[in-house]
Amino acid sequence: MRTRLRYALTALTVPLALAAASCAAPPSVAVVDAESATVDTSDGLVVDGERIADAELFEAARAEGSLSLYSGYVENSEKQVIAAFERDTGIEVNLVRLVPNRLAERVLSEQGAGRLGADVVRTSDYDIAMRMYDAGVFTGHDVPGADSLDDTVRYRDGAFYRVFNPLYTFAYNTVLVDPEDAPTSWEGLTEDRWRGHLGITQVGAGGSSLTLTRFQEERLGPDFLPALADQRPRIFDSSSAALESLARGEVSVATAVVSSVNIAAAKNAPVDFVVPEEGMAAYDYFVGKTTSARHEAAAELFLDWNLSQRGQDVFRQIGEFPARSDVSPPEILGQQLPAADSGLIVRIPPQELIDAAEADQRRWLSLFGYL
Amino acid sequence: MSTLLIRIRRGLPTSVLLLILGVLVIVPMLFIALAAFSSETPRPGSIGLSGLSLDNFAIFGSSQALGAVGNSLLVAGSASVLALAIGCGLAFLAARTDTPGRRFLYFAGIAPMFLPSLVGALAWSLLGSPATGFLNLLLHSVGLNITVNIYSMPGLIMVLALYYAPYAFLLVHGALSLMNPDLEEAAFVHGGTRRRTLRRVTFPLALPAVLGSGILIFALTMENFPVAQVIGNPAQIDTLPSFIYRLMNASPSRGNEAAAVAIVLTGVLLIVTAIQQRAVLRRKFTTVTGKGVKPKKVPLGRWRLPAFAAAVLYFVLAVVLPLGALLIASLQNSPYVASLGQLTEPGALSFYALGELITSDDFLQAARNSVLTAVLAGLIGTALSFGLAYTVYRTGAAGRRVLEFAAMAPLAVPAIVLGLGLLWTWLVVPLPVYGTVVVLIVAFLAVFLPQSYRGVSASILQVDRDLEDSAVLLGAHRTKAVTKVTLPLMRVGMVSTLLLLLMLCMRELSAALFLFTSDTRLLSILIFDNYDNGAMQGAASVSLLYCGVIGVIALLAKSLGARTVDGAR
């Protein structure tokens, strides 16, 4: 017994001293390949042959030199987007990042006090975007080809746009669960073998959770959530905490967002996501130029770039579903995601989501015995 | 006319200070109260007394809210009892027994202070998470089929107790080692046995320190947010602070209900603080101050080694294991560890991530912000406290008592609640302060005002007022007398206060929780943000470096403190 303990202790310290002495970078894969695009700025901004801005706008934006972005998007992903944008345009982006509801709090307060510091605001949740819109935060702007965008992309005469949709599905720990045995459908999560090994995110965590809940209620039927609750899943405060626990093996399977799984896997986490047979939930991210923008041209360029083929491709590489229907769905971790019209990408219309929010939330909380 | 002028001149410093305190402390609390009783959270253009109601308090009809109240009381109560047991036991061993390695015992007693509870909680979640916690991997690798689950009520209580025991240790150790041996010898002379003397004389004399620190720990654990969030949340155990945080972070945010919960938490803390202040006051009359005498040691006989082993166990649980876990976690190349053996494989551990982190913009910016806010809050806080203490103790200004009361008031306000109030205050105040480092400095000033005020006023009371008056009579202007005589004589007290503030600001998380933005993150925030975003490795790495920074400040304080003790003799 004692020798085993000593063995265990040496096993702990020796490698620490030896193995850790290495400073080698762990194998990791860059998520966004920003460098591959060819940029031509001889006449406006042209990336990979697509004309994003004319010379006038581009020069004006270059003259302004920078812009201020308030974003509720995942910080690391937003930084990759910014890096690509800065590379293409040479315009610096100053980021203030807060979780969406705190971002709303700040934007509305600054707007109310007449000193909103943002040129561009990006947020999830239609009702947050609409509260900002009602407070006069956004001003209209037509991105190139605005006419061809339908009213699920272009809102309120171009006051704000839907740019991309993260896809909410579930993922598993590839060490604990053999890919052969991984559940392939939401119904599969209610099998006995997953009892006590599931992780989910609480409904109050944001619009993403609400969207997922609506999706589950609508697509999987009213019996799904009670069955899931019977599995006694571990409930996490945020989806990122759930994913971290999944990577550490605290849970074997957890609800997760495709892009987050993509980034975690790039950092060596043993995780992979599933495209369930019933489909997955897509929630919205919006972006808009502010009324008080001091860097107007740069702000417009940023919007134009976001909704260009190039910008959409960056989001695609991160693992988000592009808003433009003419951009093909991403291929992430070797899995080709289904097309928008396959019926597997379920986007709930914003108003429907808002109308159902309170009842969904109440039902979820009572089912899972949470706050 | 001129008497009016004199009156205005006399009242001026008090009014200026009161204004500052008002902005720092009173206005934020008013905002909390306003939010708690209305249906809209305070925001420019939407402030008013219309729509006042008690609706927000309806949240206390929910089982979750009542559960949070119950959990808070249970957790704080049990954690203080356990922390007291650890702290007092260790203090007794270190101060009054012949246990070997007394210097180590002392070190073990205070060392956990350098691990902020946030770091401790993170480390313990690495150690004791049920499936892949390092402790569990270790237990399983030696063939024991025991699983430690830190995500549980006992786990939560244990982690809190581990990191709050040093408060009890410090206070009780002080009381035990300063105790005048005459009192105990008198008991011996009058025929008491050693055991009876301990029970009848020594322990009762130390009782005020024990009770005082017990109540202090109760208050601190009651308002502790990081441990409740990191350990309690996965176990689905809500306490009032984590409940407030969750309400604020809910989508849409439920600020009004959060304010209502904050009011209740403040109320509980107010009662506890009032009791504690009374205990401290009473302590002044009863504590026996010695003259640096060495009280007799109690021989422990065959219990010497077991006692020493217990102290080592505490040190291992509170310091060694957590730091080890953080180190491993920050060196891991993959977040997933199936067994300890996996860590021995080549390439499993690397300093690469740690090195990347140290040179990353995020870390450097957070470190810069941390140092900047801590230094500025320390300097301004010390200066402000001096202004307050001087006005209260050295002038006849009207409203001195009010000043003192306002300066001590944050003691009863949980840091997380004050942070919430400051958020609403600075969102509404038409100054570009919110979203900058300034608002963090303001928050730290407010939260730690009682500590700095107490430090400076203790120091000013030690400097005889005549010393300054005599300089004035000898021809110096009052301000010159202060700078030439009073301040130089208070140097030690001022520097200690400054260092204390530095230390507290570096450690603080809860007050800054609602106030930071992505470009004004502090080290503590960076850790929490990393944790919150699921980047456990980042959190662990920053934690390690963070402990290093705090350790350096502590060493600095100790070396300065040591010199001051010598200088005073």
Next chain:
Amino acid sequence: MKVQLENITLAYGEATAIDRLSVTVEDGESLVLLGKSGCGKTSTMRCVAGLETPTGGRITIGDTVVFDGERGVRVAPNKRNVGMVFQSYAVWPHRTIFQNVAFPLQQQRLPKAEIRERVADVLALVGLTEYAERGASLLSGGQMQRVALARSLVMRPSVLLLDEPLSNLDARLRDRLRVELREIQQRLGLTCVYVTHDQSEALALADRIALMQGGRIVQIDRPEKIYDAPSSAAIADFLGVSNIFPCAPAGPGSAPATYRLTGHATEVTSDTPAAGTGKDPRVCIRPEDIRLTGEPATGANSWPGRVDVVSFQGSYVRYRVSLKDGPELDAVVPRRATRMLDVGTPVWASADPDAVQILPAEVPA
């Protein structure tokens, strides 16, 4: 310089510390404010220094009005040129003795050479020449007292205030410094105001003593006059008269007046004028005026009794004698005057009628 206080009043809310007090200290005079703690003596001194602001009245130093409640004049303490030796000495521990003493001159921005010279002079005067470079925290009580004095003297103050200057010293040092202080004051012709609660210190240091009670001066006079003729029993008590008993006139007629101690059979005859005794008179006899003999003394005021307590005090012996059918008396007898009496010895205690004073309990305010 002459210091004049007129109708000075100092009140803290409801409590009155000084009540319409007026007094003049002549140029070169040494005035002692004597009284129990809380009588307002220190407050009075601090008003002169400017450390307290009176509620009303006027203070003049030399020709300068430094405070006038009506006209709103209030000269800052650092502009009054008033020296003050604090009870705590207030010697700055973070400076050397030289730095302490040079401070007031540095405030006047005098040339360095002159500062050195004047500091050296004043250190010589107080006998601290060798200690100039010593740190002030290493001094004994007596040395601190001298530093504090030197620091005030070096600025050549218009008036020097001393707050209980000797009370923190041991008895022998106190005796010596008392004489030194008096000598320096007289040599320099300083105007001094002392505050003390110690009657022997007051007697030794004063040109005039002002006795204070309840924020007022109840008697002001030369030391020997006050000693011989206190104006009330309370003052007599303060000046060390320990035999004080309530009494009433024994009966009409006989002069010198005879009084009976209240509650006792003992009768006392007094030869001093019983001026202003009014109601509630007290018999006051100094313990050194009591003689103890084996037989009855001739004349009035001889009472039989018994020795209760004997306390040998070196140059004198203190006895406590309980009189038959009377009160207990304190008697102080020079050591050489008689042989020591044992406890229990029957004695006769006597006092000359002219050593017996009949005084009112209090001076009417």
